[in-house]
Amino acid sequence: xxxxxxYAAVAAGGFRRYATYRAATAAGVFTNTxxxxxxxxxxxxxxxxxxxxxxxDRAQAVTYVWLGQALLSTLxxxxxxxxxxxxxxxxxxxxxxxxxxxxxxxLWWLAADVGRAMFQMLGRGVVPFLFGALFFPVxxxxxxxxxxxxxxxxxxxxxxxxxxxxLVALSAFWLLDGTGMVxxxxxxxxxxxxxxxxxxxxPGALGEVVRVLPWSSLLQAPADVLLGRADPLGTYAFQLAWxxxxxxLGRLLQTLATRRVVVQGx
Amino acid sequence: MGGSRDRTDGGDSRTDxxxxxGSGSGGSRxxxxxxxxxxRPAGGPGSGGSRVADGLRAYRLIAxxxxxxxxxxxxxxxxxxxxxxxxxxxxxxxxxxxFSRVDALGGYTLPEIxxxxxxxxxxxxxxxxxxxxxxxxxxxxxxxxxDTLLVRPAPVLAQIAADRFALRRLGRVTxxxxxxxxxxxxxxxxxxALKVLLVPVMVVSGxxxxxxxxxxxxxxxxxxxxxxEVQNAFTYGGTTLLQYPPTxxxxxxxxxxxxxxxxxxxxxxxATYVLGRPYPLGLPRxxxxxxPLVAAVCCALAGLAWRAGLRSYRSTxx
Numbered sequence: 054x055x056x057x058x059x060y061a062a063v064a065a066g067g068f069r070r071y072a073t074y075r076a077a078t079a080a081g082v083f084t085n086t087x088x089x090x091x092x093x094x095x096x097x098x099x100x101x102x103x104x105x106x107x108x109x110d111r112a113q114a115v116t117y118v119w120l121g122q123a124l125l126s127t128l129x130x131x132x133x134x135x136x137x138x139x140x141x142x143x144x145x146x147x148x149x150x151x152x153x154x155x156x157x158x159x160l161w162w163l164a165a166d167v168g169r170a171m172f173q174m175l176g177r178g179v180v181p182f183l184f185g186a187l188f189f190p191v192x193x194x195x196x197x198x199x200x201x202x203x204x205x206x207x208x209x210x211x212x213x214x215x216x217x218x219x220l221v222a223l224s225a226f227w228l229l230d231g232t233g234m235v236x237x238x239x240x241x242x243x244x245x246x247x248x249x250x251x252x253x254x255x256p257g258a259l260g261e262v263v264r265v266l267p268w269s270s271l272l273q274a275p276a277d278v279l280l281g282r283a284d285p286l287g288t289y290a291f292q293l294a295w296x297x298x299x300x301x302l303g304r305l306l307q308t309l310a311t312r313r314v315v316v317q318g319x
Numbered sequence: 320m321g322g323s324r325d326r327t328d329g330g331d332s333r334t335d336x337x338x339x340x341g342s343g344s345g346g347s348r349x350x351x352x353x354x355x356x357x358x359r360p361a362g363g364p365g366s367g368g369s370r371v372a373d374g375l376r377a378y379r380l381i382a383x384x385x386x387x388x389x390x391x392x393x394x395x396x397x398x399x400x401x402x403x404x405x406x407x408x409x410x411x412x413x414x415x416x417x418f419s420r421v422d423a424l425g426g427y428t429l430p431e432i433x434x435x436x437x438x439x440x441x442x443x444x445x446x447x448x449x450x451x452x453x454x455x456x457x458x459x460x461x462x463x464x465x466d467t468l469l470v471r472p473a474p475v476l477a478q479i480a481a482d483r484f485a486l487r488r489l490g491r492v493t494x495x496x497x498x499x500x501x502x503x504x505x506x507x508x509x510x511x512a513l514k515v516l517l518v519p520v521m522v523v524s525g526x527x528x529x530x531x532x533x534x535x536x537x538x539x540x541x542x543x544x545x546x547x548e549v550q551n552a553f554t555y556g557g558t559t560l561l562q563y564p565p566t567x568x569x570x571x572x573x574x575x576x577x578x579x580x581x582x583x584x585x586x587x588x589x590a591t592y593v594l595g596r597p598y599p600l601g602l603p604r605x606x607x608x609x610x611p612l613v614a615a616v617c618c619a620l621a622g623l624a625w626r627a628g629l630r631s632y633r634s635t636x637x
Contacts (some may be wrong), residue, residue: 088552
């Protein structure tokens with residue numbers, strides 16, 4: 054009970070922290086809208102040639118683009134969540150202070166990242182999506198159950214996204230400078246999440262492989278539920294299975310890493 | 320994609336830690352420690368020619384300093400250059416994935432799009448390499464470190480342009496050049512002397528136009544500060560736009576980037592001439608050769624914007 058309130062406070066703090074920079078948020082909204090505009094025309098050109106590519110029609114492809122722009126910063130698909138700060142704390146040794154706190158390291162940062170994601174979704178994601186829905190033909194569900202199921206997939210995606218980036222951040226315990234890891238994680242995130250192109254458009258075996266990797270939980274899974282092409286329950290099972298596995302791995306690494314810090318004397 | 324500058328330049332903040340030379344007082348040594356530059360009044364009137372020479376010299380010295388600082392961490396340099404290459408290459412991977420399903424996009428074949436992509440990538444990459452760190456200006460205004468640059472006896476524009484010069488950005492240029500090479504090898508174009516000549520003209524003019532966008536963006540940051548990400552819509556967004564043929568986009572958008580923000584002169588207009596394709600707006604043929612002129616006008620306007628921005632600057636005062 055008490056612990057629940059602590060992490061809720063951390064999450065609220067994460068939300069408020071990102072909400073402080075209003076001009077930066079407005080700039081982000083503008084940039085996401087411009088990129089969405091560019092992408093949507095390239096997708097439309099693609100679907101003009103192949104009208105039912107990947108099983109999507111034109112309106113569904115358009116919806117996919119704007120959903121991608123809405124979720125890009127929300128789920129930190131290309132990086133840029135709390136992991137940057139966590140890595141910096143590991144590098145400078147400030148992490149020792151975090152470990153002294155009467156709170157769990159992983160849950161603390163998860164709460165902070167969920168707060169960040171919530172703000173990014175409301176502050177940065179909703180407007181480009183509305184812009185897209187207003188000016189382009191989109192395919193949105195009319196029934197509230199689908200919308201609720203979609204919100205559920207985005208929440209689960211937040212867990213998977215954090216679990217992946219927490220692993221990246223922990224690598225700093227061994228590497229100190231995590232630039233290389235961050236870059237690789239960013240590449241994997243953009244490519245395997247469907248940010249580049251919907252995964253069902255990927256050719257042959259490549260398409261099959263990327264669909265079972267954890268990154269497909271980030272964009273492809275919520276998109277398929279929103280577009281009514283996937284069963285929400287199966288999608289949750291897939292996402293949560295990855296979230297549990299990756300969070301458990303993170304916990305294991307965290308135990309190994311913190312032992313290491315103690316050995317070094319912090 | 321989308322807001323993709325995050326991934327493209329993620330290295331910047333992290334390299335801060337290893338920028339041994341720092342951008343504070345220690346960093347100023349190569350510039351004003353030589354004595355000769357130190358005698359000139361800062362921002363003094365001076366003749367136009369000598370100011371440009373001054374600026375170039377300051378740029379060379381500061382960029383050289385950052386280069387030495389980068390080379391102190393050679394493994395990190397190699398890794399981030401490869402990363403820069405790979406991140407940029409993702410955009411082309413997207414195009415290849417599209418072409419695994421179709422034979423033409425907007426009526427253009429893969430070699431034709433590779434031609435547009437390569438030109439956009441090389442000219443933007445060179446501008447990014449030369450002055451890409453200018454988008455840090457907002458941060459300097461916010462934390463007050465811009466004042467340090469103002470009291471140094473070298474043009475501020477040159478100092479801010481060379482600030483954190485990052486050779487790893489060659490990764491982007493290399494990637495663009497490789498795609499351009501692929502385009503040359505596979506394009507089915509009847510090359511005339513004029514068309515061959517137009518290629519280097521496009522690269523240089525495109526470089527200048529993108530440089531102008533960077534400078535204008537930096538000038539805008541005097542006012543915007545926190546909103547520096549807006550600039551990415553025009554720089555990274557611009558180069559992404561130009562990777563695709565103009566036929567893909569709505570007429571209004573094409574009009575906008577032809578007449579308002581003339582990015583179309585980087586590659587679209589000259590390249591459609593080289594490829595023997597009509598430009599969607601039906602502009603007269605000579606516009607294909609107008610890129611150098613447009614680039615010159617852009618640079619002049621960006622210079623004016625920069626001056627206005629710098630004049631309006633009020634220090635945080637602490």
